[in-house]
Amino acid sequence: MNRRNFLRLGTGAVMLGSGVTAIPLPAQAASSYRAVVMVMLYGGNDGMNMLVPLDATRFAQYTSVRGALALKTASESSWTTGPLVPVAGGAWGLHPRLAALQLHFNAGRVGALLNVGPLARPTTRTQFTSWRDSSTPNLLPESLFSHSDQQKLWQNGVALGDTSSVGSTGWGQRAADQLSTRVYSFGGNSRFGTGASSSALILPEPGTDMTNMVASITPSNPWAPAQKLTSASQLMMQSPVSASAQMNALATLRKSALAAIDQLSATIKAVPGGSYSAIDSAFTKAYATTPSSTATAYSQNLGKQLYQVAKMIADNAKLGGTRHLFFVSLGGFDTHGNQLATQAALLSQLGIGVASFLQAMISLGLSDAVTLATMSDFGRTFKPNNSGGTDHAWGNYQLVAGGAVKGGGTWGTAPEYALGGSNDAGVDSWEQQGRWIPTSSVDQYAATLLSWLGLSASQNAALLPNLANFSTANLGFLGA
Known part of the structure; x- marks a missing residue:
């Protein structure tokens, strides 16, 4: 299972790359x-x-x-x-x-x-x-x-x-x-x-109610493999000190994803008829x-x-x-x-x-x-x-x-509207179809x-x- 698919299991459609924090920077003036x-x-x-x-x-x-x-x-x-x-x-x-x-x-x-x-x-x-x-x-x-x-x-x-x-x-x-x-x-x-x-x-x-995505890491599924995956997810959420760089990176990703849920859930969930x-x-x-x-x-x-x-x-x-x-x-x-x-x-x-x-x-x-x-x-x-x-x-x-x-x-410059013209990438006559060489x-x-x-x-x-x-x-x- 690749890293992105593994993250999807615990955070639904929310995915973060490593090294990205979900903590907002200080708000700035709208004019800037x-x-x-x-x-x-x-x-x-x-x-x-x-x-x-x-x-x-x-x-x-x-x-x-x-x-x-x-x-x-x-x-x-x-x-x-x-x-x-x-x-x-x-x-x-x-x-x-x-x-x-x-x-x-x-x-x-x-x-x-x-x-x-x-x-x-x-x-x-x-x-x-x-x-x-x-x-x-x-x-x-x-x-x-x-x-x-x-x-x-x-x-x-x-x-x-x-x-x-x-x-x-x-x-x-x-x-x-x-x-x-x-x-x-x-x-x-x-x-x-x-x-x-x-x-x-x-x-x-x-x-989409992203707060419900947190439920995907609670041990509610009776299927044993799902419970094992949930347990592993919860361990990663605790940011264990590990010799494995991948495990620590995954822990950071999961924490950042949940922080993003808290930060953005209301905005994402809103549909027409609300406050916007x-x-x-x-x-x-x-x-x-x-x-x-x-x-x-x-x-x-x-x-x-x-x-x-x-x-x-x-x-x-x-x-x-x-x-x-x-x-x-x-x-x-x-x-x-x-x-x-x-x-x-x-x-x-x-x-x-x-x-x-x-x-x-x-x-x-x-x-x-x-x-x-x-x-x-x-x-x-x-x-x-x-x-x-x-x-x-x-x-x-x-x-x-x-x-x-x-x-x-x-x-920019428009191509010459001619097959075989100055911008056509076709060299032989059969390939002169107007594949324009960019300008x-x-x-x-x-x-x-x-x-x-x-x-x-x-x-x-x-x-x-x-x-x-x-x-x-x-x-x-x-x-x-």
């Missing part, structure tokens, strides 16, 4: 508070259909290549293919299921980063062609187009994975350690929240999903995770400190087939969830203090496959949201967020070892 919320879209979201250029030239190129998967400016009854929602002064169109974000986009609270992905260093198509068969690990990211590897690289923040100086840790927890804070996850376990000596606190959904009226109002507001149907964020998986984050941010003084990082996730984006319907349903969750979260932050007076940003395994091929879907690619579009965002437009790196993306959160240039350089390979560390999408 800042938080970053990362939204992981597992499977590889198709950014090319999340945000579409509306200028005549590129829209014609997009429509020509995308064919049956192309979104349209005209409306249709399911809002699966249209209407594209104009933003950025009409230069770009959001997927129709992201209509809830139009108001925030046009108000400057949402923007998009173009063509970002794991890079070891700036890479042109000529260089990629030369390097891809060289087996030189400091030139190109490892295992391109692989789900598990690219998820790892996005969350690791280093294009070389476990061979790098940061090992198997995530840039979120590395930053948290520097800031003497922690990562709080409502999206399960992740590389993002894994550190060398500490890990994210993984928390459950609304309505401003947040409840935002997350129970109905948004249109089609011309004839609506949904609330709280009725959806991602929305419930963001509801939990919003309550934690409202209670930031209880958590202690002035800096927090959060991780939430939504899966299902591996759209090799039936992409139009599948992505539409998922983007409904993203659009409604983020819009509700932004409104909650505005109502709390914390809009300028919280930044939300997306990440995903990779983009998807510009050229569709023969199954009504797209395949694994590389560079992708990401959304950034919050009052500190210099929103209303885009940052901005995950390192730069993370460094921009972490600089705003308070890390210095030298701290970012240590946390993101490949950052020095890029002439611009900060991509400029956040204010001071």
Whole structure:
């Protein structure tokens, strides 16, 4: 039995990495508070259909290549293919299921980063062609187009994975350690929240009574093996002096987890209708999903995770400190087939969830203090496959949201919308499918967020070892 599964037996969904204390730091003034919320879209979201250029030239190129998967400016009854929602002064169109974000986009609270992905260093198509068969690990990211590897690289923040100086840790927890804070996850376990000596606190959904989890370490189960496990758990709770580093570490973990239960149980348990009226109002507001149907964020998986984050941010003084990082996730984006319907349903969750979260932050007076940003395994091929879907690619579009965002437009450089063009990683004609070589790196993306959160240039350089390979560390999408 591994260490994490063993901990789950005694603390339910609450997990802590070793070396993380649950004792809150002294509360600070709200004006100095800042938080970053990362939204992981597992499977590889198709950014090319999340945000579409509306200028005549590129829209014609997009429509020509995308064919049956192309979104349209005209409306249709399911809002699966249209209407594209104009933003950025009409230069770009959001997927129709992201209509809830139009108001925030046009108000400057949402923007998009173009063509970002794991890079070891700036890479042109000529260089990629030369390097891809060289087996030189400091030139190109490892295992391109692989789900598990690219998820790892996005969350690791280093294009070389476990061979790098940061090992198997995530840039979120590395930053948290520097800031003497922690990562709080409502999206399960992740590389993002894994550190060398500490890990994210993984928390459950609304309505969960964490105080009842303590019952799992009382000897009420008559089954003999369960009683033995309970006895062992209770011994570890007593922090025995032991020659075993693992036993002492487990004792510390269990004590910290129970301390977290005492600290956070009321916040976690709260559901709409309680004391968080401003947040409840935002997350129970109905948004249109089609011309004839609506949904609330709280009725959806991602929305419930963001509801939990919003309550934690409202209670930031209880958590202690002035800096927090959060991780939430939504899966299902591996759209090799039936992409139009599948992505539409998922983007409904993203659009409604983020819009509700932004409104909650505005109502709390914390809009300028919280930044939300997306990440995903990779983009998807510009050229569709023969199954009504797209395949694994590389560079992708990401959304950034919050009052500190210099929103209303885009940052970075869009790829050339041409198969076999200057950004296409396909060399031979058969592989020219629009797998975009990124023009901005995950390192730069993370460094921009972490600089705003308070890390210095030298701290970012240590946390993101490949950052020095890029002439611009900060991509400029956040204010001071």
